Amino acid sequence: xxxxxxxxxxxxxxxxxxxxxxxxxxxxxxxxxxxxxxxxxxxxxxxxxxxxxxxxxxxxxxxxxxxxxxxxxxxxxxxxxxxxxxxxxxxxxxxxxxxxxxxxxxxxxxxxxxxxxxxxxxxxxxxxxxxxxxxxxxxxxxxxxxxxxxxxxxxxxxxxxxxxxxxxxxxxxxxxxxxxxxxxxxxxxxxxxxxxxxxxxxxxxxxxxxxxxxxxxxxxxxxxxxxxxxxxxxxxxxxxxxxxxxxxxxxxxxxxxxxxxxxxxxxxxxxxxxxxxxxxxxxxxxxxxxxxxxxxxxxxxxxxxxxxxxxxxxxxx
Amino acid sequence: xxxxxxxxxxxxxxxxxxxxxxxxxxxxxxxxxxxxxxxxxxxxxxxxxxxxxxxxxxxxxxxxxxxxxxxxxxxxxxxxxxxxxxxxxxxxxxxxxxxxxxxxxxxxxxxxxxxxxxxxxxxxxxxxxxxxxxxxxxxxxxxxxxxxxxxxxxxxxxxxxxxxxxxxxxxxxxxxxxxxxxxxxxxxxxxxxxxxxxxxxxxxxxxxxxxxxxxxxxxxxxxxxxxxxxxxxxxxxxxxxxxxxxxxxxxxxxxxxxxxxxxxxxxxxxxxxxxxxxx
Numbered sequence: 001x002x003x004x005x006x007x008x009x010x011x012x013x014x015x016x017x018x019x020x021x022x023x024x025x026x027x028x029x030x031x032x033x034x035x036x037x038x039x040x041x042x043x044x045x046x047x048x049x050x051x052x053x054x055x056x057x058x059x060x061x062x063x064x065x066x067x068x069x070x071x072x073x074x075x076x077x078x079x080x081x082x083x084x085x086x087x088x089x090x091x092x093x094x095x096x097x098x099x100x101x102x103x104x105x106x107x108x109x110x111x112x113x114x115x116x117x118x119x120x121x122x123x124x125x126x127x128x129x130x131x132x133x134x135x136x137x138x139x140x141x142x143x144x145x146x147x148x149x150x151x152x153x154x155x156x157x158x159x160x161x162x163x164x165x166x167x168x169x170x171x172x173x174x175x176x177x178x179x180x181x182x183x184x185x186x187x188x189x190x191x192x193x194x195x196x197x198x199x200x201x202x203x204x205x206x207x208x209x210x211x212x213x214x215x216x217x218x219x220x221x222x223x224x225x226x227x228x229x230x231x232x233x234x235x236x237x238x239x240x241x242x243x244x245x246x247x248x249x250x251x252x253x254x255x256x257x258x259x260x261x262x263x264x265x266x267x268x269x270x271x272x273x274x275x276x277x278x279x280x281x282x283x284x285x286x287x288x289x290x291x292x293x294x295x296x297x298x299x300x301x302x303x304x305x306x307x308x309x310x311x312x313x314x315x316x317x
Numbered sequence: 318x319x320x321x322x323x324x325x326x327x328x329x330x331x332x333x334x335x336x337x338x339x340x341x342x343x344x345x346x347x348x349x350x351x352x353x354x355x356x357x358x359x360x361x362x363x364x365x366x367x368x369x370x371x372x373x374x375x376x377x378x379x380x381x382x383x384x385x386x387x388x389x390x391x392x393x394x395x396x397x398x399x400x401x402x403x404x405x406x407x408x409x410x411x412x413x414x415x416x417x418x419x420x421x422x423x424x425x426x427x428x429x430x431x432x433x434x435x436x437x438x439x440x441x442x443x444x445x446x447x448x449x450x451x452x453x454x455x456x457x458x459x460x461x462x463x464x465x466x467x468x469x470x471x472x473x474x475x476x477x478x479x480x481x482x483x484x485x486x487x488x489x490x491x492x493x494x495x496x497x498x499x500x501x502x503x504x505x506x507x508x509x510x511x512x513x514x515x516x517x518x519x520x521x522x523x524x525x526x527x528x529x530x531x532x533x534x535x536x537x538x539x540x541x542x543x544x545x546x547x548x549x550x551x552x553x554x555x556x557x558x559x560x561x562x563x564x565x566x567x568x569x570x571x572x573x574x575x576x577x578x579x580x581x582x583x584x585x586x587x588x589x590x591x592x593x594x595x596x
Contacts, residue, residue: 066439092353
């Protein structure tokens with residue numbers, strides 16, 4: 001279990017982490033979301049003892065990282081920034097880490113096999129692609145068979161096959177009762193991977209809840225409506241304060257701020273004909289955009305134009 | 318990609334509890350780190366070849382040109398034959414040691430390796446201590462080996478002019494080569510840890526060795542003598558010399574002590590900053 005209590009990190013006038021408190025529980029995958037510059041990597045570095053907090057604490061099963069004996073056997077970490085000497089082979093990089101922890105040498109070969117780097121184990125890592133570097137970082141995180149994993153953007157640079165592999169690996173590890181704390185900027189990836197979400201913006205906690213609850217709470221319900229009397233429906237919906245948008249689908253409208261039963265009752269009361277009335281499942285991406293629109297470091301206005309494609313395979317209610 | 322269901326394996330039991338990892342493990346791990354990059358080999362090969370080559374070259378040129386040498390030059394050889402053998406090789410070889418010392422620490426920052434290092438060894442001072450011990454011992458051993466091998470090469474070359482035998486009075490000059498190089502290596506390692514920048518640290522230490530240490534004696538009066546004597550590399554270098562420079566205020570061993578004190582103070586500062594600064 002990871003406990004972050006009232007954590008603050010300031011760099012001069014900038015507050016990167018602003019009185020952040022949350023708990024990461026074992027046995028599930030906790031996704032750590034936030035826009036660029038929200039403080040995700042900084043928070044992870046504070047948990048791992050790489051940076052000193054300005055105030056507050058980050059504890060791992062009640063202990064500061066630096067007080068763990070053989071920390072790599074307890075916590076495996078993948079950092080976003082490169083953390084390998086390019087002139088050293090993958091094998092020797094892992095051998096160094098193993099020796100600091102008293103982990104036997106054969107475990108190095110095991111994790112290289114596990115991440116699919118056995119063939120390049122003796123190669124210097126400066127020739128590695130982004131994806132290979134990421135796999136080496138994951139091998140390092142798994143080296144000590146840790147009960148806690150902290151991974152900063154693990155799917156960064158991986159091909160689709162690698163993304164799927166990471167997803168299955170994390171789920172298997174969480175299923176074994178381990179604590180998995182994983183950041184990503186890919187919301188759709190989190191939607192199919194994470195069980196629980198911690199969302200931050202400008203260093204502050206925005207949300208800490210199960211994925212399903214997050215979507216329900218932060219996404220507007222949207223309903224797809226097909227009617228030959230579009231103008232009349234727009235006018236009626238406008239009176240109720242609902243929002244009506246065109247779609248690129250032939251004549252279909254998207255109504256937000258309401259529910260399918262309310263729209264159906266309104267149409268009946270006004271004598272409007274409906275050809276279709278379909279509730280849309282909001283995706284995590286939309287819920288996340290909704291939440292962080294105001295807080296993002298690089299917040300920008302949504303592009304004008306037709307509404308985005310709603311629902312879809314990545315939607316999850 | 319063959320994904321396995323579990324990464325649980327019998328070979329890596331989970332660790333728990335608090336306390337320090339074995340210091341021996343850190344020594345072994347830092348040794349692995351030093352021997353697994355090419356810069357170590359290139360620097361040490363440069364040191365060995367340069368030192369041994371000059372240990373032969375200078376005596377050889379002296380023998381060949383003996384007839385043209387001035388009486389002063391001839392007198393110098395008889396006064397300080399060991400300095401004639403080791404001096405020029407040491408002047409070049411020390412640069413390789415300084416560069417490697419800087420690389421051992423500063424390259425951790427330029428590559429990002431420091432983050433992996435500190436995740437594995439969050440007790441940063443213990444890590445710095447392990448790194449310092451491993452590197453200093455490595456340079457000490459290699460330094461002593463080349464010092465004595467170089468001495469015997471030079472001695473053979475000089476045979477027609479002068480017989481140089483080791484005795485209790487002059488063995489310090491040969492042994493001092495390894496002592497000086499080892500302390501210089503540690504000094505450079507500390508400078509690398511303080512500056513965290515390979516090019517900056519190398520520039521700084523080469524400037525100190527080749528420029529500042531000599532220019533400083535141009536400062537007139539007693540202040541100049543003090544600065545010259547207590548400049549770290551000047552103070553340390555006299556452990557390899559038979560005669561002290563004219564304006565040197567302390568003995569050979571005192572000079573080496575001054576170099577060691579400089580290194581110790583900077584090491585303590587580096588350790589303090591390592592703990593204080595974000596990685």
